[in-house]
Amino acid sequence: MTLATYISDLLYRYECVIVPNFGGFVTNEISAKVNHFTHTFYAPSKQLTFNANLQNNDGLLANYIASSENISYSKALDNIYKEVESWENILKNEALSIENIGTFSINSNGNYIFEPANTINYLTSSFGLNNYNSPAIKRIEYKQKVKQLETIAPVLPTKESTRKTPAFIKYAASAAILFALGTLGWNEYQKTEYNNLVAESEQQQQQVEKTIQEATFVIANPLPAITLNVTKQTYNYHIIAGAFREPLNAEKKLNELVEKGYNAKILGVNKWNLTQVSYASSNSKNEAINTLNNIKRTISKDAWLLVKEY
Structure with missing residues (x-):
């Protein structure tokens, strides 16, 4: 393998690869982009740059070559120096x-000019994603064609054409007018009847609501009032089974202890935002200590005693 191959391998895994006595290759991750002129889509990639000031040996390249070729570190470093000398010549x-x-090329000031290759994408998360050219979407604009309407001169009836109008046409026209008037009258009648029914229904509904509001219900033998005094049971000593970042894990631990017969419960969230689960709780310090010692011997050495009112 040549030195270029080893550098290329390391650029997939590291953001900077230094070639001693030559310079460092630095990668910067860039997001996906699109060229709106060529209609080309580019996948996310690593942008490769070169820094001639990074020449101190950090051991990354030499160690990789030594392990790959099964040679000593000093031998790998000598091979790098020889390759760099060849590049400079x-x-x-x-x-x-x-x-x-x-x-690489050298400008008039003796500085390196670096033009990165675009053949390889060193961003491993974009493996298999290639540039993609998409043809431009052509949007067809439809223009509304306005149809010009020709003006047609009306034909006025003459005395001759009036005299020649058949009688049955006159009767048919009269019948059509009478039918239209009758239909209009029937529709108006139905509309009036419907409005009257609606008004009557609303009036009846208002009367029912008024009756309900004025109604008074009297119970002859009312039951005596009962006063319940409920005292919340609190405990000061708690044997802690665990404190969990996720509330779901606290629920699982609670169910596990209940199945084993413990009077377990969730105490709530402490100041470190952890949900605490107890094996049992007590108001007696001696009873709590005895229970804790028994749990430490038989169940878990991680159990501990919390003194706080819950």
């Missing part, structure tokens, strides 16, 4: 192309 006369990394 090439750059004196022409541009240097490093496979899957990029191209």
Whole structure:
């Protein structure tokens, strides 16, 4: 393998790979983007840059080469120096192309100019995602065509055409007018009847509501009032089985202890936002200590005593 291959392997796992006496390759993660002019979608990737000031050996590249080729660390470091010397000799006369990394050249000031290669995406989470070109969506604009209506001159009846109108047409026209008037009258009648029914129903409903509001219910033999005094039972000593970040885990522990016969309960959330679950609680300090010692011997050495009123 060449030095370029080892650098490429490490760029998948690390954000910076330093080549001693040459410089460091630094990656920066960039999100997905789209080129609206070429209609190209680009997957998330690592942007590769070069920093000539990072030349101190951090041991990452040399150790990787030594373990891969089964050679000593010093031998791997010598191989790196030889490869770097070869790169510098090439750059004196022409541009240097490093496979899957990029191209180097030297400007008039003697500084390195680095052009990264775009053939490999070093972001492992984007493995298998390639650039995608999508054709532009053409939206067809439909223009409404206005149809021009031609003006038609009305035909006025003449005396001759009036005299030639058949009699049955006159009778048919008269019948149509009478039918229309009769239909209109019937519709108005039905509408009036419907309105009268609605008004009558509303009046009856109002009367019923008024009767209900005025009604008075009298119980001849009322029952005597009962006063209940309920005293909340509190305890001061609690044998703690555990404190849980997730309330669901506290519920599971509670069910587990109840199945084993313990009078377990959830005490609530403490100041560290942990839900506490107890084996049992008591108002007697001696009873609580005896129960705790028994649980430590037989069930769990992690049980402990909490003194607080619950």
